[in-house]
Amino acid sequence: MENVGEKIKQIRIKFEEELLGESPQFHPIDIERVRCEDWQIARYIINCNGDIDEAFRSLKRTLVWKNEIGLHQIDENYFPTEFYELYKVEKYGTDKCGRMIFTESFAKQRHYNELEQCFQLMVAVSMEKMDRLAGERGMTYVGDFTNTPIYRMDIGLARYRVDCLNNHFPLLAKKIILNNVPFVLKPILRLIVSFMAKNVENIVQYTTSDQLQTLIDWKYIPFEFGGPRNKRYYPLGTVPFHVCYTRFSVKPSFVQYFYRSNNLTLN
Template sequence: MVSQMLKWRKERGLREMLEQQFPQELTLAGAGFVYETDKFGNRTMYLRAAMCKNCSELKAALKDFLAYQVYKLDDPSEGTTYSIIMDLTGATLTNYDIDLMMYIVSLLKDYFPVNLDYFLAINFPWILSAAWSLIKRLIPAEKRDAVQFISSDKIFDFVDKENCPDFLGGTCTRPYSYINQEAPTTIEYLTQQKQQPPNSKPISKKRLRDILNLFCDVLPKDHIAKLQVQIENYNEESYNDDTNNNNNSNNNNNNNSEEDLKPTKRQEEKAKTKRVK
């Protein structure tokens, strides 16, 4: 199990990951972040379901972002145990992604299984009862007690008010929502060729607008306006031209490599002379 865990971490490149690899909006929305310690000295990570949108184009980035955050949290040099607090207050059907929830369980169970002290689910909605029945089967029996369901008014049984973020009634002033200026915006991230599968079609402006609409209720208006400008400036034809140029460049490189392997006429003559001798 340990070898599998270490292999996965290496394959994901968690040690080399940087926050600026991910779209700015993940930190701006405060979807998931490491925060102050709880009453038991555990480091904490907060997940906010209402800030996570069910968007297929961003799901891989969100999964990597969560793995990156848990990897930082699991650093043994910072302490021995941690807790994860998931706030489901205000979440709607656009936030419920059973695949993502199962990924989080798998992440903690298979790849970070040792140091988790407890997992809090705050204001868990009845609509997810069936999903929980499915997810519960993935959790080893001896670990199920670590998952606790509470209402938001019970949070101070676990976290001191001065260490708790404001959206749960705390008074901690440490910022959890911010922009990493070195990171791409969601629009830049989705229109960068390196983020797309080889030979894939460019994402359309219409789809970009649909994605932006998903985030309108969780991002500042001035940031939304900035993203709208980026969408209008996005040129799908330019994307196609760049992709074709890259493909042609790769083909030329491959052809050049094949030509380089062929012997020159002079080399062939030398080889014939050696055979005659």
């Protein structure tokens, strides 16, 4: 796309004018990024096919959203250890194009009304972290559905992931790999994929474990995904759910239910 550099300058002028008015508050981290990092603007210009006004509106929506949910006030250690271990949420390795890999598994996922906002926030925080690590190069997302029963699918959370990619992290995902999707789940996954923006939908690829190694180096593929790697790389500073549950406004009885429903021992 031509003249992206000039359009970046024009959007920065609009942005500074916005800061002088009675606009919604943006977080200082985001203000600094827009002022200093061309990619934070260019991604919206490209995603909006060069339309400066639409790109600026999209950028503003994201900055307001980040500030409203407090995205910069928490990090990955805010969430319990069990969330990472159950759902295999991990940022590790690179694909064969040199892009960082973000993985998660759906076999033990389930919907809890009490944790709906918490899980959404975890998705947003994970994407923000991945966005900062990957930069303009983008990421490869691997969602593993090995042995995932249909009743485990949290459709609302899946849609939230799609909305985040569509609206707030344009061009972050360069490849989306859906691995070992059971036959009964494919219609649901295809429906979810249909909600993706076309430039996101077009990078979705369905694989089986033996095909996965054509896209990702064998050494990076976890054992649960059919690979050789046993060690997992989850955030180091997390604590168990029963220690930090008050952060999520749930009752002790729910904590017990969470452990029982996931066959975990409450120590």
